Amino acid sequence: MEIMDGKELAKKIRTNLKEEVEILKSKGIYPKLAVIMVGNDKASAVYVKNKSKACNEVGVTYEEFLLKEDTTMDELLGLIQKLNQDTDIDGILLQSPIPKSLDIEEAFRTIDPKKDVDGFHPVNVGKLSLNQDCFVSCTPYGIIKMLETYHIPIEGVHAVIIGRSNIVGKPLIQCLLNKNATVTICHSKTENLEEVTKQADILIAAIGKPEFVTANMVKTGATVIDVGINRKEDGKLVGDVNFEEVSKKASYITPVPGGVGPMTVAMLMTNVVKAAKNRK
Ligand code: NDP
Numbered sequence: 354m355e356i357m358d359g360k361e362l363a364k365k366i367r368t369n370l371k372e373e374v375e376i377l378k379s380k381g382i383y384p385k386l387a388v389i390m391v392g393n394d395k396a397s398a399v400y401v402k403n404k405s406k407a408c409n410e411v412g413v414t415y416e417e418f419l420l421k422e423d424t425t426m427d428e429l430l431g432l433i434q435k436l437n438q439d440t441d442i443d444g445i446l447l448q449s450p451i452p453k454s455l456d457i458e459e460a461f462r463t464i465d466p467k468k469d470v471d472g473f474h475p476v477n478v479g480k481l482s483l484n485q486d487c488f489v490s491c492t493p494y495g496i497i498k499m500l501e502t503y504h505i506p507i508e509g510v511h512a513v514i515i516g517r518s519n520i521v522g523k524p525l526i527q528c529l530l531n532k533n534a535t536v537t538i539c540h541s542k543t544e545n546l547e548e549v550t551k552q553a554d555i556l557i558a559a560i561g562k563p564e565f566v567t568a569n570m571v572k573t574g575a576t577v578i579d580v581g582i583n584r585k586e587d588g589k590l591v592g593d594v595n596f597e598e599v600s601k602k603a604s605y606i607t608p609v610p611g612g613v614g615p616m617t618v619a620m621l622m623t624n625v626v627k628a629a630k631n632r633k
Contacts, residue, residue: 354600357499357578357607363615366498367411370622374412377629384629385414386444386470386621387436391429391451392422396582401448407618413625416442426455430463437465443628444470446621449520467632470624472524481527488624493525495616496557496578497532503605505555505576508533513550515539515566515593516559521580525557546570558593568598576605580613 374384386408390401401417408415418432429451436445445468451457461469466476472490480487500507512534516522522538529536539549550556550570558566559580571577581593592609600606607613 354603355503355605356600357503357605357612359495359499359607359612359614359616360610362499362502363495363619366616366619367407367622370411370619370626373626377626378412382629382633383414383441384412384444384625385416385442386446386625387416387418387439387442388446388448389418389420389429389432389436390448391420391424391455394448394450397448397450403618404446404621407622408625411622411626413622414441422452424452424455426459429455429460433460433463437463437468442468443632444468444625446471468628470621470628471520472624473520478519478524481524481531484527484531488627489528489620490520490524491620491624492521492559492580492613492617493528494620494623495613496525496580497528498620499578499607499613499616500555500576505605507555509535510554511535511537511552512555512557513537513539513553514557514559515546515550516557516561516580518559521559525559529555560593562593563591564593564595566594566599568595568602571599571602573602574604575602577603577607578613579607579609582609582614 405415436442445464447460461473464474466474469477469488472488477487512529514522514525517538517540526536526538547570551572553575555576557578563583577599579592579594583591585591590610
């Protein structure tokens with residue numbers, strides 16, 4: 354069994370991007386990311402900090418816009434439109450969740466697709482499904498990058514995803530399909546889940562339930578990708594996969610922390626640099 358080191362791979366990606374950014378800067382192109390956060394979600398604050406650290410390391414200029422919990426939709430959309438027009442800004446990221454009183458889908462739709470480095474705008478979602486050049490949602494993008502780096506075959510194999518969210522599960526279907534995998538997607542209404550997951554050559558868990566995937570759900574020799582980030586009552590950070598059990602059965606597995614999480618941030622940086630190159 355081999356542990357897929359997302360932390361190390363993400364570091365390599367950042368190092369390569371740093372060199373690329375230096376070249377861009379010598380040509381007068383200064384990549385810049387704007388991050389909008391609404392309210393005081395604690396987990397979001399940690400994610401945003403990681404993104405700002407990565408920008409710093411890669412040489413991307415980072416600007417944060419912290420909006421109050423009681424921000425109106427008009428105020429949020431007004432800020433997004435302002436950032437759309439700001440020629441210094443290459444990428445705009447709206448950190449989710451935002452307060453329930455606001456319509457996050459409308460906010461995502463308002464971001465200029467050319468600056469949509471999270472790949473959540475319907476234009477980018479549509480292009481991904483047509484296998485056209487676009488901004489790919491960072492977590493699925495990072496998962497594909499990890500599979501490719503570890504030379505794990507995707508073409509022709511059976512990939513099973515648990516979780517159908519717009520940010521992970523659904524775009525991952527397209528990413529895997531574009532690489533010629535046979536894809537099955539499961540969710541909370543799936544019957545006989547274990548029977549389905551046991552068929553997976555590549556099993557991806559994006560559920561949000563601590564240690565949900567147990568050894569009996571996994572085929573011997575499978576590659577297991579754990580997207581989940583869950584804080585247990587004792588404060589320990591765990592994924593959606595029971596690492597202890599499953600690692601004995603899998604041939605490759607991602608750890609939590611240090612797997613998909615850092616890759617997601619590295620792919621965000623990749624998308625910001627791409628946006629800067631596209632625009633200038
Ligand atoms: P969502 O809550 O949006 O989606 C969870 C999905 O899991 C849903 O499709 C749901 O089904 C499905 N599900 C829930 N319970 C079951 C069950 N018993 N059996 C089968 N399927 C089930 O989650 P996200 O996709 O946003 O996030 C998933 C996890 O990944 C979270 O822990 C999150 O923190 C983490 N995450 C990590 C990232 C990273 O960079 N590492 C990035 C994004 C998320 P249904 O649709 O039927 O409700």
